[in-house]
Amino acid sequence: MKQQFDDAVVGAGIMGLAHAYALAKRGRRVIVFERNTRAMGASVRNFGMLWPIGQPAGIPFQTALRSRAIWLEVLRSSGLWHELTGSLHLAYHDLEVAVLQEFIAEAPSGHYGCEWMNAAQITSQSSLINPTNLLGAMWSSTEICIDPREVVAGLPVWLNETYNVQFEFNCAVTGYNQPTVMAGGKEWRANNLYVCSGEDFQTLYPEAFAASGLYRVKLQMMRSQPFGDELRIGPMLAAGLTLCHYKNFQDCPSLPALRTRFENEMPEYMRYGIHVMASQHARGEITIGDSHEYDEAISPFDKEEINELILAYLRAFLHIPNLQIVQRWNGVYAAHAAELCWTNRPAPGATIIASPSGRGMTMSFGIAEKIVAEILGEH
Numbered sequence: 001m002k003q004q005f006d007d008a009v010v011g012a013g014i015m016g017l018a019h020a021y022a023l024a025k026r027g028r029r030v031i032v033f034e035r036n037t038r039a040m041g042a043s044v045r046n047f048g049m050l051w052p053i054g055q056p057a058g059i060p061f062q063t064a065l066r067s068r069a070i071w072l073e074v075l076r077s078s079g080l081w082h083e084l085t086g087s088l089h090l091a092y093h094d095l096e097v098a099v100l101q102e103f104i105a106e107a108p109s110g111h112y113g114c115e116w117m118n119a120a121q122i123t124s125q126s127s128l129i130n131p132t133n134l135l136g137a138m139w140s141s142t143e144i145c146i147d148p149r150e151v152v153a154g155l156p157v158w159l160n161e162t163y164n165v166q167f168e169f170n171c172a173v174t175g176y177n178q179p180t181v182m183a184g185g186k187e188w189r190a191n192n193l194y195v196c197s198g199e200d201f202q203t204l205y206p207e208a209f210a211a212s213g214l215y216r217v218k219l220q221m222m223r224s225q226p227f228g229d230e231l232r233i234g235p236m237l238a239a240g241l242t243l244c245h246y247k248n249f250q251d252c253p254s255l256p257a258l259r260t261r262f263e264n265e266m267p268e269y270m271r272y273g274i275h276v277m278a279s280q281h282a283r284g285e286i287t288i289g290d291s292h293e294y295d296e297a298i299s300p301f302d303k304e305e306i307n308e309l310i311l312a313y314l315r316a317f318l319h320i321p322n323l324q325i326v327q328r329w330n331g332v333y334a335a336h337a338a339e340l341c342w343t344n345r346p347a348p349g350a351t352i353i354a355s356p357s358g359r360g361m362t363m364s365f366g367i368a369e370k371i372v373a374e375i376l377g378e379h
Contacts (some may be wrong), residue, residue, distance in 0.1 A: 217293070
């Protein structure tokens with residue numbers, strides 16, 4: 001007799017886990033299928049930044065805040081490590097100051113909670129920040145640091161123990177004809193299928209993906225040796241290049257001039273979509289990145305030139321004694337030019353949810369709550 005579930009989820013990355021949680025906490029019987037022995041995609045290849053401050057005002061920012069609230073419920077209940085670090089966007093040039101202060105001036109209308117800090121206030125928070133030519137920074141308290149590898153490995157255990165969510169690893173879903181799920185050479189039964197397959201556009205419903213407008217983005221990142229408690233960077237950090245990356249800054253009047261400056265003075269950074277950020281996890285490893293290459297430019301082979309550019313820019317704003325890079329990797333995620341999160345219902349009972357353009361860690365729980373409520377007919 002086939003096992004019967006209310007819902008099946010494809011993918012044990014963060015978007016799949018968020019949907020499993022949203023369903024299971026409603027008392028539904030949930031099974032999650034993961035084609036690998038553990039989640040190995042973009043969900044474990046990122047900074048571990050829950051980053052509301054980077055989301056545009058309106059629905060994206062409000063979704064990020066709701067996701068943050070759910071994240072805190074989950075993290076506190078599961079006991080997984082997290083730190084309410086907040087964030088600093090550091091400014092070393094007058095145009096960077098202008099963009100940040102323009103954003104801060106309009107922040108109340110978008111319900112952002114951020115403020116300007118002078119150089120003395122900044123260096124009192126972190127002695128590792130380079131004080132030379134430091135003009136100030138934007139402080140935001142909403143950002144949370146997690147270790148994505150630990151969280152994505154730990155949440156399945158917690159979901160199983162707390163909500164009896166069943167996980168089938170090393171078990172790829174190859175088809176669905178409501179209510180039959182074909183996975184791992186077996187048949188299962190589920191009334192609904194949630195496809196959270198990341199950048200896999202071929203296995204399930206390839207026709208829907210082909211017409212979606214989704215594209216792939218590759219990033220390169222690094223992680224340092226663990227410093228323990230001996231060296232802490234404090235808040236998660238970003239600098240001037242980041243202002244050209246996140247869409248929350250897109251309406252700042254000084255941004256075009258700043259972008260032109262970077263294009264003229266740092267063309268190689270703009271070519272590879274490099275903006276440099278840093279986060280630090282429980283054991284003291286510092287995660288550093290990243291870059292952006294798209295679709296046909298994506299190669300399985302990393303460019304050491306990109307890593308060198310990232311580290312050079314990092315040294316401009318952060319002094320880390322005896323820094324050793326012990327891991328280098330790349331990640332690929334799905335992105336869409338217009339949609340916060342692309343969804344599609346290609347067959348009865350089936351819903352595709354494509355990760356939201358590199359914002360999956362920040363947005364996943366808020367997006368899952370909304371999608372599940374809609375499918376179940378809740379207000």
